[in-house]
Amino acid sequence: MLVLAADKVDASAVEAMTAMGYTVDVDPKLTDADLPAHIEKYNILIVRSTKVKADTIAAAKNLKMVIRAGAGTSTIDVKAAAAAGIPVCNTPGRNAAAVAELAIGMLVCCDRRMPRAMRHLAQGEWKKGSFQVAHGLRGRTLGVVGRGFIARYVVEGAKGLGMKVKMFSAGLTEEDAKELGVEKITDKNELASCDAVSVHMAYSANKPETFHFIDADFLGKMRDGAILVNCARGEVVDTAALKEAIKTKGLRVGCDVYENEPVKADDVFVDTELAELVEVATPHIGASTNQASEAVGEEVVRMMEVFIKDGKVENC
Ligand code: MLT
CATH class of the missing domain: 3.40.50.720 (NAD(P)-binding Rossmann-like Domain)
Structure with missing residues (x-):
C-alpha cells in the first residue's frame, strides 16, 4: 500500500503505518492544485485541511480510500469520490x-x-x-x-x-x-x-x-x-x-x-x-493539541487496518 499524507499527520501514526509495511509519503506542502499531478500511484490519501477536488479524484487511478484526519468531510468532494467508488472517511470525536x-x-x-x-x-x-x-x-x-x-x-x-x-x-x-x-x-x-x-x-x-x-x-x-x-x-x-x-x-x-x-x-x-x-x-487551532493529534492518528491507522484486512469502511 502506498499512502500519501498531504497534511501533517501525527508521527506515531506514520510510525505505525510504516511498521505495518505501508510506504507513507508525508508532504504537507502539497496543495489541492498539486494533488492531481501527484496522486496517481497512491492507494490511500490522508488529508486534514487540504481540499480534495474532483480533478484529484479523476487523476486517482489507484486510490482506494480518502481519510480526513479530523471531524467531517467538508473539504472533500464526496460526490466525485462516491461516483468513482472511493470511500471517504473521517475521525469523528477524536479531537x-x-x-x-x-x-x-x-x-x-x-x-x-x-x-x-x-x-x-x-x-x-x-x-x-x-x-x-x-x-x-x-x-x-x-x-x-x-x-x-x-x-x-x-x-x-x-x-x-x-x-x-x-x-x-x-x-x-x-x-x-x-x-x-x-x-x-x-x-x-x-x-x-x-x-x-x-x-x-x-x-x-x-x-x-x-x-x-x-x-x-x-x-x-x-x-x-x-x-x-x-x-x-x-x-x-x-x-x-x-x-x-x-x-x-x-x-x-x-x-x-x-x-x-x-x-x-x-x-x-x-x-x-x-x-x-x-x-x-484564532487560526483554526481547535484540534491542535498533541493528545488530539495522537488520537486522530490512532483512528486513521485503525480505519486503514480494518479496511485493508477486512474490507470494511468505517466513519464514512
Ligand atoms: C476537524 O475537522 O476535526 C478540525 O477542524 C481539524 C483541523 O484542525 O484542521
Missing part, C-alpha cells in the same frame, strides 16, 4: 474535547473581553474601568447548535460554568436532552434569543441549509452584546453580516474558523478586518 475546550475558552474571553484588555495592558494602559460587564456567564443561557461529540463536551463545560443550555438540533431525542440536562429547541428564533450561541454543526456543500446557517436575519435577532462562538466551519456564518452585527449591535464574537480560510501553514490570512473586530480570533 472533540480539544475543540470544545477552545469554544468554552472563547465564550469566557468574549464575555470578559480578555484579549482586548490584554492588548491595552501590553500598551501600558490600565483600563480597569472599561471592562465592567453586565452579568458574567453563570445563570445565562447558551444555545448550542449541533448534537455531536464537540457539542456534548461544550454542554458539559457550559453547565460547569453554571449556564443553562438549549440544544438546537432536530435529531436530538427528548431522552438524550434529558440525559444531557439541556432543553431541546428546533426554533431558530429561540436560538437567536439566547445570551450566547456556540456553533458545532457540520458544514456540507451538499446541504445548502448549512451554508450561512447564521445569516443576517439570525444575527439581527440576536440581542445587543450577545456572544457568538464559531469553532465549527467558516461557511456556516455569513462573514459580511457578522461584521455588520459586531459594528451595529456590539455582538461579542469568537472565531477559530473562517470563510475562505488559509489551508497551509504560513499562508496569509486576508480578513484582518474581521480579526480586529471580534473579541477573539
Whole structure:
C-alpha cells in the first residue's frame, strides 16, 4: 500500500503505518492544485485541511480510500469520490474535547473581553474601568447548535460554568436532552434569543441549509452584546453580516474558523478586518493539541487496518 499524507499527520501514526509495511509519503506542502499531478500511484490519501477536488479524484487511478484526519468531510468532494467508488472517511470525536475546550475558552474571553484588555495592558494602559460587564456567564443561557461529540463536551463545560443550555438540533431525542440536562429547541428564533450561541454543526456543500446557517436575519435577532462562538466551519456564518452585527449591535464574537480560510501553514490570512473586530480570533487551532493529534492518528491507522484486512469502511 502506498499512502500519501498531504497534511501533517501525527508521527506515531506514520510510525505505525510504516511498521505495518505501508510506504507513507508525508508532504504537507502539497496543495489541492498539486494533488492531481501527484496522486496517481497512491492507494490511500490522508488529508486534514487540504481540499480534495474532483480533478484529484479523476487523476486517482489507484486510490482506494480518502481519510480526513479530523471531524467531517467538508473539504472533500464526496460526490466525485462516491461516483468513482472511493470511500471517504473521517475521525469523528477524536479531537472533540480539544475543540470544545477552545469554544468554552472563547465564550469566557468574549464575555470578559480578555484579549482586548490584554492588548491595552501590553500598551501600558490600565483600563480597569472599561471592562465592567453586565452579568458574567453563570445563570445565562447558551444555545448550542449541533448534537455531536464537540457539542456534548461544550454542554458539559457550559453547565460547569453554571449556564443553562438549549440544544438546537432536530435529531436530538427528548431522552438524550434529558440525559444531557439541556432543553431541546428546533426554533431558530429561540436560538437567536439566547445570551450566547456556540456553533458545532457540520458544514456540507451538499446541504445548502448549512451554508450561512447564521445569516443576517439570525444575527439581527440576536440581542445587543450577545456572544457568538464559531469553532465549527467558516461557511456556516455569513462573514459580511457578522461584521455588520459586531459594528451595529456590539455582538461579542469568537472565531477559530473562517470563510475562505488559509489551508497551509504560513499562508496569509486576508480578513484582518474581521480579526480586529471580534473579541477573539484564532487560526483554526481547535484540534491542535498533541493528545488530539495522537488520537486522530490512532483512528486513521485503525480505519486503514480494518479496511485493508477486512474490507470494511468505517466513519464514512
Ligand atoms: C476537524 O475537522 O476535526 C478540525 O477542524 C481539524 C483541523 O484542525 O484542521
